[in-house]
Amino acid sequence: MKLDSAVFLTRIGITPVESKGRRENMRAGIVGLPNVGKSTLFNALTSSKAAQSANYPFCTIEPNEGVVSVPDGRLERISRYIVPKKLIHAALRLVDIAGIVKGASEGEGLGNKFLSHIREVDAILQVVRCFEDPDVVHVAGAVDPISDIDVIEIELMLADMQTLENALPKAERTAKSGDKEAKLRADAIRKCLDHLGTDQPLRKLTLDEQEAAAISSFGLMTAKPILYVANVDESDLAGKGPLAMKVRERAAMVGAGMVPVCAKLEAEIAELDEADRAEMLAGAGLEEAALPALAHEAYRVLGLQSYFTAGEKEVRAWTIPVGATAPQAAGVIHTDFEKGFIRVEVYTLDDLETYKSEKEIRAAGKLRVEGKNYIMQDGDICHFLFN
Structure with a gap:
């Protein structure tokens, strides 16, 4: 379990x-x-x-x-x-x-x-x-x-x-x-x-x-x-x-x-x-x-790990417990993100270094869409979608 x-x-x-x-x-x-x-x-x-x-x-x-x-x-x-x-x-x-x-x-x-x-x-x-x-x-x-x-x-x-x-x-x-x-x-x-x-x-x-x-x-x-x-x-x-x-x-x-x-x-x-x-x-x-x-x-x-958000405004590391779900990780940014969580788009640093941009990662089919049951991995780079 x-x-x-x-x-x-x-x-x-x-x-x-x-x-x-x-x-x-x-x-x-x-x-x-x-x-x-x-x-x-x-x-x-x-x-x-x-x-x-x-x-x-x-x-x-x-x-x-x-x-x-x-x-x-x-x-x-x-x-x-x-x-x-x-x-x-x-x-x-x-x-x-x-x-x-x-x-x-x-x-x-x-x-x-x-x-x-x-x-x-x-x-x-x-x-x-x-x-x-x-x-x-x-x-x-x-x-x-x-x-x-x-x-x-x-x-x-x-x-x-x-x-x-x-x-x-x-x-x-x-x-x-x-x-x-x-x-x-x-x-x-x-x-x-x-x-x-x-x-x-x-x-x-x-x-x-x-x-x-x-x-x-x-x-x-x-x-x-x-x-x-x-x-x-x-x-x-x-x-x-x-x-x-x-x-x-x-x-x-x-x-x-x-x-x-x-x-x-x-x-x-x-x-x-x-x-x-x-x-x-x-x-x-x-x-x-x-x-x-x-x-x-x-x-x-x-028992902690980090995930990242990345954009023109800031590249930021967020702290979560090992075993945290995607909604719980979103809640570290703001509790409203956890309550209204819809899905998360995820890719890795290896993906970014291979394909050089998010656009190319998406085009290569390497951008994953995960739901509420997704268990966050150390080093995930994420975009959260929430209501």
Whole structure:
């Protein structure tokens, strides 16, 4: 059975947000212990030139948010044949969440407030310190990336357990009245609690569609997909050093993603103009900054893909979940497009590079007309027709 985008979003505890007819970008929360480089990385990724955070815990009290473009070379390739006034890349919303410490689930270090911010995001980017620096204190007194990962995981699991334990009595009381939805919710809660009791995060638990929907409103944090961002030293940009390799091995063991990033270097690069950025990257032996690799891996972790619209006004990438139908993809542009969807005309970038224009693609019979049941493919170039 196909997994459409609504089911996908429900499975990972996401409720699509709509604003003025358009769905909001997916939000990824940057989390970690204090002083691991979260805010430095956030400022670099969002090209912020604000002063870096002070070297002590809890310097970020409210979550900062920024929207970053997701680089995609296919836009430039499309624009060689359909010349637009502007190119618009897909976007990812990043949320810089204040440092989590041991005991956060019990309110330590304003933990309850910070954990509530994590409940509101769609995926977790955990920054893990993989560098030694005597001038940057570690909250635990020593650099140990696996210990850091475990601290965050345990606190999120404990917080999820509290959420479920608090919700269970009400669900059980309502279920006794014969409410089928409440019974399903109570069963799903007990299933989750049993799983958490084995010290495993909820992302490792398989729920059916009804079970996932029954508890989707809880914003369970360990059900969210996770990506480990190893904050490495400038001497280990490839993330092959012993500290980064520990993170790489843990990610492989739990089925998570891992991207090595030197936040300090990225912050310096972000302060430069384009020409100087290229020179500094070359000097560091890098072909590009960390954003492309991080954004693409975050896309993969979130289960996202892009499709394109192309015309003289703009060539644009749009973000959709893998498995989205054509009407759901149209709804990303505007909800009215989904409601009034009639059909979509689709062709590929390979078609465009072979036949050089939409007119020739159509003449060659390569322009496909798809209906409401069409499952969008990554890289589709589309014209939507709607009522």
